[in-house]
Amino acid sequence: MDERSMSGFCIRSGSCVRSGSTTTTGTKCGRWNPTNEQVKVLTELFSSGLRTPSTDQIQKISTQLSFYGKIESKNVFYWFQNHKARERQKRRRKASNSDDDDDNNIRRENTTSGNSSSQNFSQLYQVSEPKRVIETLELFPLNSFGESGSKNLRNYTNECRDNNNMFSYTMREQMDHPPLDLCLSFM
Amino acid sequence: MDERSMSGFCIRSGSCVRSGSTTTTGTKCGRWNPTNEQVKVLTELFSSGLRTPSTDQIQKISTQLSFYGKIESKNVFYWFQNHKARERQKRRRKASNSDDDDDNNIRRENTTSGNSSSQNFSQLYQVSEPKRVIETLELFPLNSFGESGSKNLRNYTNECRDNNNMFSYTMREQMDHPPLDLCLSFM
DNA sequence: GCAAATTAATGATTTATTCAAG
DNA sequence: CTTGAATAAATCATTAATTTGC
Numbered sequence: 001m002d003e004r005s006m007s008g009f010c011i012r013s014g015s016c017v018r019s020g021s022t023t024t025t026g027t028k029c030g031r032w033n034p035t036n037e038q039v040k041v042l043t044e045l046f047s048s049g050l051r052t053p054s055t056d057q058i059q060k061i062s063t064q065l066s067f068y069g070k071i072e073s074k075n076v077f078y079w080f081q082n083h084k085a086r087e088r089q090k091r092r093r094k095a096s097n098s099d100d101d102d103d104n105n106i107r108r109e110n111t112t113s114g115n116s117s118s119q120n121f122s123q124l125y126q127v128s129e130p131k132r133v134i135e136t137l138e139l140f141p142l143n144s145f146g147e148s149g150s151k152n153l154r155n156y157t158n159e160c161r162d163n164n165n166m167f168s169y170t171m172r173e174q175m176d177h178p179p180l181d182l183c184l185s186f187m
Numbered sequence: 188m189d190e191r192s193m194s195g196f197c198i199r200s201g202s203c204v205r206s207g208s209t210t211t212t213g214t215k216c217g218r219w220n221p222t223n224e225q226v227k228v229l230t231e232l233f234s235s236g237l238r239t240p241s242t243d244q245i246q247k248i249s250t251q252l253s254f255y256g257k258i259e260s261k262n263v264f265y266w267f268q269n270h271k272a273r274e275r276q277k278r279r280r281k282a283s284n285s286d287d288d289d290d291n292n293i294r295r296e297n298t299t300s301g302n303s304s305s306q307n308f309s310q311l312y313q314v315s316e317p318k319r320v321i322e323t324l325e326l327f328p329l330n331s332f333g334e335s336g337s338k339n340l341r342n343y344t345n346e347c348r349d350n351n352n353m354f355s356y357t358m359r360e361q362m363d364h365p366p367l368d369l370c371l372s373f374m
Numbered sequence: 375g376c377a378a379a380t381t382a383a384t385g386a387t388t389t390a391t392t393c394a395a396g
Numbered sequence: 397c398t399t400g401a402a403t404a405a406a407t408c409a410t411t412a413a414t415t416t417g418c
């Protein structure tokens with residue numbers, strides 16, 4: 001069994017042993033505490049568009065920033081992750097308008113009007129909770145970069161496979177609507 | 188039971204009126220025009236993990252959604268197919284999303300085109316793997332400096348997080364470091 | 375003024391998704 | 397269907413700000 005809950009390690013928290021005295025003799029093994037200059041540079045990088053620096057970039061940034069004080073690559077990595085996430089969070093907080101969360105009815109089986117439904121949705125997709133709404137992310141056109149994008153046709157092929165048997169049923173049950181001719185030209 | 192055709196929603200040939208939807212008002216009924224509720228449910232299904240619904244599932248979904256407006260099984264099928272593909276495409280086009288400025292990185296799925304050093308950081312730092320191993324982590328497979336191995340970055344999580352010798356810059360203290368104006372172009 | 379106490383920021387970890395490969 | 401890579405989200409934990417009583 002691999003229940004990690006039983007492990008005896010004190011992975012979380014604890015960790016950094018401060019050796020008792022806190023303010024004595026530098027070298028606290030606490031967390032990174034960026035200098036103003038470091039923050040300034042990181043912020044500038046961020047605001048000039050950098051969001052998820054590559055390993056290379058992280059290394060360079062780290063090296064450069066080390067002139068201002070102690071820093072490690074992972075600090076840079078974490079900084080960007082956190083900053084990105086928190087900016088996003090901030091933004092979402094502010095613009096929490098939208099039309100979302102009407103929470104109309106997703107699992108409204110019963111309902112009135114004696115809909116023919118019969119089958120219950122919940123059984124269909126035993127989704128317990130609609131966790132998150134798919135975010136509306138805007139993708140940047142961002143010129144090319146190589147990227148020969150013609151290789152994922154394969155997936156469609158796979159899906160087509162599914163389609164095949166999918167359409168074989170062709171509305172048997174209680175199809176109220178027309179024959180549903182469904183020409184599957186795409187297969 | 189109730190024919191969808193009789194429902195007050197959208198009749199095939201007439202003007203397709205979206206029940207209270209905000210977008211696209213004057214669309215003809217040439218093709219399925221999902222209502223907000225329908226999209227919401229479909230999106231939630233997708234978000235909950237459904238990707239390629241089975242025939243039965245499609246049938247059920249379609250039946251349920253018909254309560255919100257005209258819909259056919261094939262619409263559900265196509266929706267999933269398209270949504271899946273487009274989500275993938277979105278990811279592929281731009282791994283990092285949202286946020287204001289443009290983002291300049293193209294990591295994720297470099298198409299094996301020998302992309303530069305991709306993001307190995309999650310592997311390096313977000314050690315999610317060695318949950319129980321802990322004691323000896325090899326954190327920097329990408330060397331950077333030959334001596335890394337001997338250093339033996341053990342107890343990455345438990346002890347002082349200072350380890351890291353990725354860049355053994357070693358805190359050049361007494362630095363009378365130059366201005367280092369770190370122009371953002373160094374990357 | 376000053377620290378203890380409390381709160382706000384934010385660095386560091388863990389968890390959950392996603393797509394794609396095998 | 398399983399697994400790998402890579403996040404982003406959520407959470408934990410520690411440091412800085414600040415408030416407060418003296």
